[in-house]
Amino acid sequence: MPSSLETEAADYVVVGGGTAGSVIASRLTEDPDVTVTVIEGGPTDIDRPDVLTLRRWLGLLGGDLDYDYPTVPQPRGNSHIRHSRARVLGGCSSHNTLISFKPLPSDWDEWAGAGAEGWDAASMDPYFDRLRNNIVAVDEQDRNAIARDFVDAAQAALGVPRVEGFNKKPFHEGVGFFDLAYHPENNKRSSASVAYLHPHIEAGDRPNLRILLETWAYKLELDGTRATGVHIRTEDGEERLVRARREVIVCAGAVDTPRLLMHSGIGPKRDLEALGIAAVHDLPGIGENLLDHPESVIVWETNGPIPENSAMDSDAGLFVRRDPESGGPDLMFHFYQIPFTDNPERLGYEKPEHGVSMTPNIPKPRSRGRLYLTSADPAVKPALDFRYFTDEDDYDGNTLVDGIKLAREIARTEPLAGWLKREVCPGPEVTSDEEISAYARHVAHTVYHPAGTCRIGAADDELAVVDPELRIRGLEGIRIADASVFPTIPAVNPMIGVLMVGEKCAELLASGPKDEGDVR
Template identity: 80%
Template sequence: MNTHPHTTHAYDYVIVGGGTAGSVIASRLTEDPDVSAAVVEGGPSDADRPDVLTLRRWTELLGGELDYDYPTTEQPRGNSHIRHSRARVLGGCSSHNTLISFRPLPSDWDEWADAGADGWHASAMDPYFDKLLNHIVPVADEDRNAIARDFVASARTALGVPVIEGFNEKPFHEGAGFFDLAYHPETNKRSSASVAYLHPVMDTRDNLTILLETWAYRLELDGSRARGVHVRGADGTEALLTARREVILCAGAVDTPRLLLLSGIGPGEQLSGLGIPVVHDLPGVGENLLDHPESVIVWETEGPIPDNSAMDSDAGLFVRRDPDSAGPDLMFHFYQVPFTDNPERHGYARPAHGVSMTPNIPKPRSRGRLYLTSADPAVKPALDFRYFTDEEDHDARTLVDGIRIAREVARTEPLAGWLRREVCPGPEITGDEELSAYARSVAHTVYHPAGTCRMGAADDPDAVVDPELRVRGLDGLRIADASVFPTMPAVNPMIGVLMVGEKAAELLGGGAR
């Protein structure tokens, strides 16, 4: 970053976050050579980094130098040891995750519209999927591990669900199959947001500036208008980046509300208590924290299993237990590894060879909050997901049902022939209360925080952005990332975030008109 302390640099748009949505918006806006945009990215480039670009190496990135690694506050009914990985690299979490790619279900979009996100219903949003530049394909035949194939077959036999080939071809309520991934099978290379949207243009567009390893720590406001953002480079140099048109926050469901709060935009009482001057009292900032928690059941296999795989969790299962549910209400990832990180804390041993099924809550009802504990920008915010605290105990009951259903699949051939024994929770754990206690204590995240700047009707006092993604009560400031989700999609949300980016670019006048 070639700036001097307190210098000012002007652009038409300043985009905070070069992640999943930020990459889309930067690319689309600068298709017009007369529009300039700066992207503020806290991490380095992903270009020429095989540790990032090789999809199967995704677990190496968790907790490492490219991870902001946010802790969870004490969880009275859940696992308090969950670490929330947030990627510190160009491409954001699309450079960090498994790239499991689901078009949000029509019921997910329609739920948003019902929550006050006018214009975000399914028929309006579906066309944005076809605009995506990512290479989204089913797991290739050569990556389809034999035990994963048998998992799919056993799920069909045990549960009577269909086998789905191409989860994005049409809406579904339940089914088992291999996922669609945003990757290039012949090389196992990611087709992340940065690879698809920025790599082809980042060295050729003079109107696109990408500021790497640069941290945005405060917004600059002139009255009710966002004028720009204060940034600090890795070497400590500071600058003000001003936006002639708009500032767009794409820093994700943790760092977007964090930046707003540090800038005095959020719940006034909370900010005053930390000595942060209240610039704009906006009570919804940091509220409505969502996630897709899941638990795990692990089996030891009879011996080593084949090691061909796209990323070790290539197949999954969706179940609709409640026929009145608009979509699936239980989901499983099938891991071709014994996923015992959290069970080991409770004394379970990791088998030398094994597999896991992870019952996941597609439509969680518990809601948490994000808040600051200090006015110091360097202090991480507190993430209180309030896991398993919904009044009807829906979330915990979903995991209990999930363990029972996983056991049904596991005792069905051909998968049963691979399995020697259930390692955890162990076949002796059978009662509802015991299963619930186990499932909650070893629960983990699949890194889907969302909802902390939720979208709603323009007159909704608890909404942070309106359906045009404009921050309520301010001018020149929009948000486009998972923080605007009013509710959690039933499926992995990355494609939804990419589609939010495409829609945001169109709202701003960029991309195909």
Template identity: 85%
Template structure:
């Protein structure tokens, strides 16, 4: 290490070139890329423990056991008059972030997703510019292995193709698609069912090899430190209760995700001035877009009882899915389904439905929802969780609600088509007697849940966009020495699962940081 970088000198014990807040999906990528230069020191502040030697985390098939557990920040949703007020938003408290906590379904965002960002003011983020970043990813992204392809999931793929006439897709990342059914690509190692998460791919190979990388685990960042309008560092608290300031010589990079990034900014006095003043938080910078534009992929569920147990082989119980384009004018799919080899009844049970002993479910999902929510603080105490008001199903034309009704109807078409039909004994919920548009809509919205894709709360935009929080170079507008790189910067939500998009944001962020440093 260069003698002029004092990362471990006693007087500069907590000073680094870059301080990354969040060792999650994007933070892991950026830490890996920046520390490739041995003269650059990086600290990663991660609120959770390491995932090393944690089979409960690293085994993909065990993902559902992580939800609501001690590695989950578990954020509640505010009351949703038109939706389900009981939705919990899991956010991972472990190295690797949500890539250590999710199903690792891996879709390169569609060209139309990136081009939509460019149209929204994110100059330089169009598909042609972003495509090369997919090829740089270090994760092991492969189609669900043959041994993991459950027989009923195979029959779902055949039935969907027969019922709807959509193409079968083998490798969703091979080329852009508008419709299709098939087994997903996953970031995993099929021979061991081990995750190829951001931490496994980007941090595990280097964490003991690069002395210029410091991982500060189980360390909570609760406030940014500013000198005027320049970010100087981050106030943190360790698991032992010790508080300290970790300072950055060059930049602070916030990668805490679509919930905790705006939360940190707001507690640091960056956000809508009136809201901050109402809570008694000193205003550092009036930035009205912080916490606005909260996006998600809501989905509903339709459940069937099967004639008995189904085979247990699976990568993670939801290995196949379907994309449909109802509107030929839509640039990409406008309805999506996960096929679960389990009866996914948590929310229906609240309405009185019973969980069958053996069953499966299809979950109609809205790829491009039109409802927009917001995240806001209810207290100046950083320990108090922020309020997440997704405003589910509040779009003016009820596009989101109608999408789920269409989804239930298409799911029923698939279910009565062989070879899937032979597995199914009866529809459990909503039940075949529920056919009226209004009844279906009420059911679909009441049992709606999330696939944990919050985004957009510090969105990227053009200079004249008052609600844009970051510019296309990811720098926070009106401030120096601070950037954001995570799903919070998404101007719009991709039609597909967003994890690969977050990894690609991390890769581009690393290029931007290294380019500026040069």
């Protein structure tokens, strides 16, 4: 091996400068004696108003900062869903709506019940208080009049409580304006990169932190069962190896983390060998347990234009608990101050000039999918088969049917009813459960929450990929810290959960032995 490759090394190599990776890199380099190299596939978000202005989030989907993963055909759902994954520093926290929910106690306790010892709600709660992001309620200046009336109508129609601050205490149901990770005075994101990396990049006070931008990690370097580095390719095609003296931390997300592992020969042996990839470590759980929050949409034309003030066009939402035995909400709605008709238009529905949408969402879906490779070429995108609406009892499909019905109840209730001219899609003539289900499933879309493909679990769980210390089973010197470790999906937006995973991972690394396996 050329000596120049030997000298390019850091104590820790973080693959992915996204939501968790930004946290880990920042926390580890608080110790001036620790060196960290971050490998980020996208460009910087600094001086990028198209990224940093939260109100412009919708324009990022499908653009040059989006990896844009297709799904395989979905017999019971929408086969045209594109899964946005951000190609920019800060990852999906630089790309999403920054709706910010601390996972509910029932979410964390579900993890502990699945074998993630030490990840129960009581253990995880302190990590929320450590977050550096500016998490605040939607500011008064951004509270659109029709969104206010949606909140009032939902409360009147369904009898749910009004919530001011969803993160103040656990909830089972309620309606109100979201908490967002943003700065209301200028609508600037408080993403992972803004909160954890920008201060040090701008001040130049972390010489022990190196960030390689527009650099793709395509394979891990292994010495037996120990990860010792990462093979990278730059934008100009240069390839080299970055060595990790202590550990590699993979934070590439629920799509690209299993993708990188499998192209490194780590994964289901039979599948890898069928593609001609030498299997060096058989882990059948990699790529399994693919989770998401699917949702449908119902659209109304309004009686003319609505006010334009908004943080990001979907500032209020509703949670409902239909089953009193459920640990948390089992139906959720985003209220969009725009007519969200991308998928209905494919079926022939029109887009009104002025309109609003409600999107019934499944907080705890029961369908499980799978991610897998179709080629030995690392540049070929993996296949994402979410298997939407395939659970045995059709719980997911029935949840959307209930959601469309409840949305109509809210729309008939003042003060929201006075804004609405007509239901555009599916239309008032669609009334039977069968008709509603067919519509809701075939216009279903995603809120871009893939998770679960390298799940955490107990030692006797054959499909668990990481242990409660986030270490890959059977390997040394490598951990995973991103949404792929989720054994189950939280009932709420997962970004804050990923930030908390990053905080916990950084603590695990900092508190661990410094000399074990050190390959300096």
